[in-house]
Amino acid sequence: MHLASRLDRLGTETAFAVSLAAAAWAAKGHRVYPFHLGDMNLPTPANVVAAMDRAIADGRTGYCAAAGIAPLREALAADVGARRGLEYSPEQVVVQPGGKPVIGKFVQSVMEPGDEVLYPNPGYPIYESQIEYFGGTAVPYRYLETPRGFALDLDHLATLITPRTRAIIYNDLQNPLSAEATPEEMAAVAELAVAHDLWVLSDEAYFEMRYSGTSTSIASLPGMQERTVILYTFSKKFAMTGWRLGAAIAPAPLAATIAKINTNDESCTAHFVQWAGVEAVTGDQAGPAALLAELRTRRDAAVDAVNAIPGMHTARPEATFYLFVNVTGAVESTGFHDVSDFATAALERTGVSFCTRRHFGRPQPGETEHYIRLAYSGIDAADITDGLARLGDWIAG
Numbered sequence: 001m002h003l004a005s006r007l008d009r010l011g012t013e014t015a016f017a018v019s020l021a022a023a024a025w026a027a028k029g030h031r032v033y034p035f036h037l038g039d040m041n042l043p044t045p046a047n048v049v050a051a052m053d054r055a056i057a058d059g060r061t062g063y064c065a066a067a068g069i070a071p072l073r074e075a076l077a078a079d080v081g082a083r084r085g086l087e088y089s090p091e092q093v094v095v096q097p098g099g100k101p102v103i104g105k106f107v108q109s110v111m112e113p114g115d116e117v118l119y120p121n122p123g124y125p126i127y128e129s130q131i132e133y134f135g136g137t138a139v140p141y142r143y144l145e146t147p148r149g150f151a152l153d154l155d156h157l158a159t160l161i162t163p164r165t166r167a168i169i170y171n172d173l174q175n176p177l178s179a180e181a182t183p184e185e186m187a188a189v190a191e192l193a194v195a196h197d198l199w200v201l202s203d204e205a206y207f208e209m210r211y212s213g214t215s216t217s218i219a220s221l222p223g224m225q226e227r228t229v230i231l232y233t234f235s236k237k238f239a240m241t242g243w244r245l246g247a248a249i250a251p252a253p254l255a256a257t258i259a260k261i262n263t264n265d266e267s268c269t270a271h272f273v274q275w276a277g278v279e280a281v282t283g284d285q286a287g288p289a290a291l292l293a294e295l296r297t298r299r300d301a302a303v304d305a306v307n308a309i310p311g312m313h314t315a316r317p318e319a320t321f322y323l324f325v326n327v328t329g330a331v332e333s334t335g336f337h338d339v340s341d342f343a344t345a346a347l348e349r350t351g352v353s354f355c356t357r358r359h360f361g362r363p364q365p366g367e368t369e370h371y372i373r374l375a376y377s378g379i380d381a382a383d384i385t386d387g388l389a390r391l392g393d394w395i396a397g
């Protein structure tokens with residue numbers, strides 16, 4: 001039977017293959033240290049769970065509005081706006097089953113087939129997949145490693161804009177790089193968007209996942225709110241990855257379009273889950289604070305352990321829960337040429353499981369260094385120290 005040719009353009013998250021390999025290795029009786037998936041081994045705050053129980057007991061189990069229940073749209077408009085110094089109306093908030101659906105809904109709303117969309121590479125792999133699936137041309141932009149972490153290559157970005165460029169996908173506090181823009185860098189991206197009249201998808205999945213300082217949304221820069229869609233998610237801040245709750249926050253006409261796509265796709269996001277979302281945003285915030293404190297302990301354990309390993313180094317990011325580690329020296333000293341072979345050997349020799357640069361988009365011309373991503377959201381601090389010590393012992397030979 002024939003399958004539609006557009007499916008050839010649909011990508012995936014190859015990181016899930018790493019989970020399978022890790023599970024297969026564990027099933028053979030080996031100890032695995034899971035640094036591969038951006039999932040969390042921390043519970044959703046109890047007040048949020050209780051709110052969902054109440055919603056079900058109260059019979060909030062039927063369909064609801066495609067754009068979301070009014071109390072959640074109101075709560076998000078107020079909270080997201082206040083944290084970014086912006087005003088949003090509830091009509092601009094369209095509830096989604098997770099943050100991820102915002103990517104495809106944005107792309108299909110603003111892009112004609114053949115249009116070009118700029119996206120970060122290394123970056124979250126679903127950008128490339130959705131742009132190409134909806135018939136666009138995915139144009140990767142890159143980051144450069146600096147002593148303070150990764151910085152967007154602005155000169156390169158500017159050269160990528162053509163008359164066909166329609167949008168830029170921007171993910172400050174970036175997965176997998178944990179890159180955080182300087183004010184100058186973010187202003188330069190905003191200026192390009194305004195000068196070339198581009199739509200912007202600002203993926204703010206990690207906006208509140210930070211250990212010091214404050215986050216800035218590109219939507220708050222001059223001329224940006226009216227061209228920016230914010231991807232908001234409950235997954236990380238409230239440890240709700242499996243609940244599937246997020247939102248698109250967009251200029252009003254685009255919000256209405258995205259709500260219409262909701263009607264066609266899923267009708268509405270699970271009704272009782274949305275009531276739990278109201279509690280998450282407006283209720284007691286002790287849960288997210290405790291979660292961040294735990295992640296900070298893990299970050300410090302991971303950074304210290306990585307930088308003690310010969311041939312590996314990382315900066316200490318102030319946001320997200322990923323380290324994008326330069327392992328060029330370690331790959332070479334263990335006799336490998338390919339970072340994927342290095343990753344397979346690391347799993348088999350030490351039980352440490354992680355993604356590599358290859359899982360975050362097609363490598364670009366001129367890349368010479370090797371990188372891996374360590375996610376520390378799904379592994380306790382003691383296991384981080386133990387696993388990375390094993391990795392270090394193997395690399396030191």
Ligand SMILES: Cc1ncc(COP(=O)(O)O)c(C=O)c1O
Nearest residue numbers: 038098099100124175205233235
């Ligand atoms: C950068 C980025 N954007 C979006 C998402 C989507 O998350 P969710 O669909 O769980 O909200 C993720 C998840 O890992 C992510 O890392």
